[in-house]
Amino acid sequence: xxxxxxxxxxxxxxxxxxxxxxxxxxxxxxxxxxxxxxxxxxxxxxxxxxxxxxxxxxxxxxxxxxxxxxxxxxxxxxxxxxxxxxxxx
Numbered sequence: 001x002x003x004x005x006x007x008x009x010x011x012x013x014x015x016x017x018x019x020x021x022x023x024x025x026x027x028x029x030x031x032x033x034x035x036x037x038x039x040x041x042x043x044x045x046x047x048x049x050x051x052x053x054x055x056x057x058x059x060x061x062x063x064x065x066x067x068x069x070x071x072x073x074x075x076x077x078x079x080x081x082x083x084x085x086x087x088x089x
Contacts, residue, residue, distance in 0.1 A: 001078060001089035002049055009034070009042050018042070018086060032084055037063070038077055049089070052078050 007018045016039035018032040034042060037059070044058050055074035059065055065073075081087045 001051060001082075001087045003042075003045065003047060004086055004088055007032075007086055009039060032086060037073075041074075041077065 006021045008021055010017055010019050012019075016034045016036070018034065040062060041055050041058060045055065052071060052074040055078065056067060056070040059070035059074060060067055063070075078087070
């Protein structure tokens with residue numbers, strides 16, 4: 001997977017949201033809000049290729065979570081990101 005270009009993580013009113021940069025991405029019918037953990041992952045995966053296993057590694061390094069739980073959560077989040085159209089691969 002790879003992040004789609006044009007999305008920037010911003011803090012808006014205490015919430016972490018992805019903001020589309022550029023008119024081709026504007027869809028005011030949906031706002032992509034990320035919880036603290038999802039925002040952490042969005043920042044840490046960078047601009048390169050990543051997968052659920054890499055996301056799970058980051059979760060295990062940062063949080064008190066076992067590998068199996070981290071992987072299940074990462075896979076679920078990655079699917080949500082795919083449905084939202086913010087990653088491709």
